[in-house]
Amino acid sequence: MGSSGCDPTLRSSLCIGSPSDIGMAWLEETEDNKPTRSMLGLPDFIWPGVSPPCYNRLSNEVLRMTEANNVPPEPTLGTQHVLIPSQNTPPVVQGETEEHCLEQVQSMVVGEVLSDVNKACKLLNIAPDPLDWSCIHVYKWLLWTEHLYKLPQISMLFKELNGRDLCSLTEADFRQRSSQYGEVLYAHLDIWRSAAAMKEQGPPEAHPSKANDNSWCNYPSQPIHLWQFLRDLLLKPHNYSRSIRWLNKEKGIFKIEDSAHVARLWGIRKNRPAMNYDKLSRSIRQYYKKGIIRKPDVSRRLVYQFVNPV
DNA sequence: AATTAGGATTACC
DNA sequence: GGTAATCCTAATT
DSSP states (O other): OOOOOOOGOOTTOOOSGGGGTTGGGGTTGGGGOOOOSSSSOTTTTTSSOOOOHHHHHHHHHHHHHTTTTTTTOOOOOTTOOOOGGGGGOOOOOOTOOOOHHHHHHHHHHHHHHHHHHHHHHHTTTOOGGGGGOOOHHHHHHHHHHHHHHTOOOOOOTTTTTHHHHHHHHHHHHHHHTTTTHHHHHHHHHHHHHHHHHHHHHSSOOOOGGGOOOOOTOOOTSSSHHHHHHHHHHHTTHHTTTTTTEETTTTTTTTEEHHHHHHHHHHHHHTTTTOOHHHHHHHHHHHHHHHHHOOSSSSOOOOOEESSSSS
């Protein structure tokens, strides 16, 4: 299963075998050629009117869908629905809690989206950052987005704009130009801007209204070290304190309360279904001589200590 | 029985 | 080459 979202073999939905054999041909295609909802990895995947891209809202939607027995609603443009085709929905490990599932789906979704933005860049031969776009680039992107979301021809509503102009438009501006689809278009543009901001590794030069949204900062599908993973869990006590928690945060001492649970989460993150605490703890022990994690002065079962506390 | 420690090998980037 | 995954034995709690 593709919990990491970065395994190309798991991208069953990917329709670009090689970009060259598709190129821009779809620009001339008619509806009869039934171009899929996406020329990228998101065929039937509608990134909703998420603005800003928000984990929590996304999580709630996904969770609701999961509880609703994985029956996604019909595509409805302009509404707040996340549509995930069945082949993109990771199998839910039986007995896993909702958090596992969410964590998994979130990782995958964000990874997919970023990857697909990348592919779209290559396909359209445009820069990833909308701010760098010329009028032509904007037009290409608009045409592509029309196809992606099966929108009517709304690209002319935004003609003559370069990327900077486009980005300077508010959501209200988008709505004004197209009351029906402006929101979707704005949300899609927002994804690109977020992705570009993330790429620069720097602080997401986000729009003012989104200054507090750090959900896109920790890109879950990036390679991650075990110690980072554990630290991240510890920094989300609301979600994971039943499995791992600080005994002394200042000293970096923490306790794994549910070793099997933590191991399972680690296995999900690394796409290692056979992960268990025996193997996870072996990796922790490798940190001893590296000076990353050690046993506290008074050794206790399932208690470790970060050498350099946060 | 679960955890701890660490050696050895393999896999993967 | 580095990090982890896997597998292992032996000791400890």
